[in-house]
Amino acid sequence: MATFWELLLNFFFPLQCVICGRLLAADNKERICGDCWSRIIYLNRPIDIKLSLERIWSVAVYEGVLKELIHQFKYKERKYLASPLGKLLVDFVDEYLKEERFDYIVPIPLEKARQKKRGYNQAELLARVLGEAMNKPILTDLVERRKKTKPQFGLNREERFENLSGAFEISKTGEEDIPTIAGKKILLLDDLTTTGATLDECARALRTAGVSEIYALVLAHGM
Template sequence: MIRQIVKGLGHLVYPRLCMGCNKSLLEEEDILCLNCNVYNIPRTAYHHIAENETAMRFAGRVPVQKGTSFAYFTNEGLLQHLLHELKYNDREDIGLYLGKQLGYDLKQTDWAASIDAIVPVPLNSEKEKLRGYNQSQRIAEGVSSVLGLPVLADVIERVRNTESQTQKSREERIENMKDAFAIKSPKEIEGKHLLLLDDVLTTGATIEACALALLTVPGVTISVTTIGVAS
């Protein structure tokens, strides 16, 4: 009872506001109110569609078992705002929140049960040092809390800091990411079905390079998921 009173007083001094509409959140809500969660995050429903846009971006390039993204990523959209806060304003809680939302979607599929572990795409070492964390790892931890899967954040590393991908074509991005990753603990993932996770899928060059490195380990199979997918 005392704990609830203290928590209630804390909310009076520092009210919890929805990051979508700025209205006060209910006790059971987190980050977004129910209305913004349902209506202002454009979900893809790709987890119900086998040949979806995310999966098809790797077709003929990387043998991906399954591919899905939680929502469409659009300029000036709410998802872009959330990911910006996660990456640049120390809002690690947003990563956990988005990961849980993705986890709830994945839990509805029949293939998620075959996944052995989640592997977040490693961040550029300089960026991670500056930020203090890898946003994809925080998202993976949110998914993990729903699916009960281990997060293997140390089995793969960036061995080469790459140039910014922003102004590059797909071919240039693929070349830029070539040999950027290396496996640190191959024995830990031998024979496992890994869910490779990143925050946003654009051309897929980074995920592709990461997947190709993981697939050098005997018996590894890869599925891919992201929070956002850019059209």
């Protein structure tokens, strides 16, 4: 049920679906209509890239509605989309990863200057939603991303791996966490993966710190 204030607000500023513009009920917190939601193409098995991680899961395919939602979330300052997008991750974990006992969630860090420009790290916002639902701690300062990488967009597979080689390291403050994370099971989290290169490089940094099992979960897999 929408509250009086929601109804009043909706009268002056009608809520619209962020994808198709359709008018929504005053209490639609997702801001996405049912029709758009239903067009997300879900994946129900690990994606077939392993690299140095034990396994990578993706909730859905990076196209159509989900692609647009992720784009708005990252580049249009629509931070509130962390909630519905995070819910996709929570539902996926409930459905497929209930038996996995992760010790920590580690969102893939952005390079510092980029995060400053954007004002937030989208992976971290998603990790907060998931961490709260799973009741798992999130480590945001453990790994650091070095400056040298170019955007991955437009590079081929080999160039992507090369571009990211050595891109992550355990941060100065993260070094204090090394005794805590050694031998533990970690879930890396990001919004998107294509070749898995970013997840792979980040996993490498965690391996050097003695993490024993590293898994990854992303919202979307770009083919």
